[in-house]
Amino acid sequence: MKQLFLERSNPRNQAFFLCLVSLILFVVDGKSTVLTPVRQAAGSLVEPIVWLAVLPRRLAEHGSSFFELRDQQRLELFEQRRLSEMLQARQLKFEALASENNRLRALLGSSAKVSDLVLIAEVVGISPDPDQHYVMVDKGLNDGAFVGQAVIDATGLVGQVAETTTNLSKVLLVTDQSHAVPVLSIRTASQLIVEGTGNRNLLSMRHVSESLDLKVGDLLVTSGLGQRFPSGYPVAEIARYQLAPGAAFSEVLAKPSSQLQTLDHVLLVFDSVKDLIPDVAVKSVGPADG
């Protein structure tokens, strides 16, 4: 007899009991972080299922590059080289500026440093509920990812790491209802907090006083306050700024800088070299060699 679950108890009582267990688990896990170690350990065990989901796409990518014409590939390669050279040239200037900036900040006794240590991660899964804004990416504890780590893409801030297992992380997007990020407006340096709305194209700001100088089109970048996100990454652009007569605060909506509906690759940001795992760092952070 190898039946997985023997039916000793009354099935109705059993179902009722398990419903109750589910509800309790849901409240405990949803409201507190008590179960985080359990999730981390058990999550590492079920990782292969997520890899199974990525398999078809990996195969498709492989297949399409196999059947692509050689001329087309050569053209693409040429284009990529040109882009890489251009970016490297720009990088030279940026590095000089960054070191100068750090030196000046050191003179001023300020601790904020420009850092650009990143690790590329591929999006391997999405939330099945479109109203919960998170994605799964293929870097985890083994790659040095940690909870609270800032995640960006080529155009701006994407979100932060909310959960990690051995080789995977769950990234909460800036547009999620539970997400907020301290920002400052580039034009006027006014400090704000940008919150997710549950709409992938919209961020909102609460308690904005009418005296604050904001305009549609103002760029908002991370301010670095709260010490969770490094400063200076674009978050959003103000799309709507309105003060209803009689209202205490103005209504401000912004459009996120990054394309959050169609993420496929993101970058995990590291504060310092020591957080990065050495061999990973060489692979993806070192300057491209042509």
Add this chain to the structure above:
Amino acid sequence: MADPFVKGRWIIFASLLLAMALVLIPLPASAPFELNYLRPDWIALVLIYWILAVPEKVGVPAAFCLSLITDLVVGTPFGFHGLSFVILAALAKGSYQQVRMLEIWQQSILIGVALMIVSGVQLLMMTLMLDRSSNLLQFMKPITSALFWPWVFLFLRFCRRRYL
């Protein structure tokens, strides 16, 4: 192995794994994002099929275990899928003899209604306990799931006759 309870159990696990993979796969970037609201609840459909087909092998406790794995894989808090899977499993197990007698399209309607109720429960859990609002487009999922039921049913019946 001659034990009838062990033989062919792998096909149950394999189909559930496939369902989880289908839930996770991101749509291609070119597809409109709203399409995500129309993706069927593959895991629940596969679970319902196996309970209706082999209730002596898959039952309420198995549904609960499956829900925990689902929560881990898709990143929801533990217990979020638990309540709905246990309800679905209990309903299916209580009525499999009647449901089996129905035409496939009648089963579709029944399953659509059951999934609709369960979606309502999930919506309540999210809004009441975690203070998260949810879009009412959520209720499209049970409808597409019901439309996909005949194909899931035929595919899994083929698998069951061949391997179980």
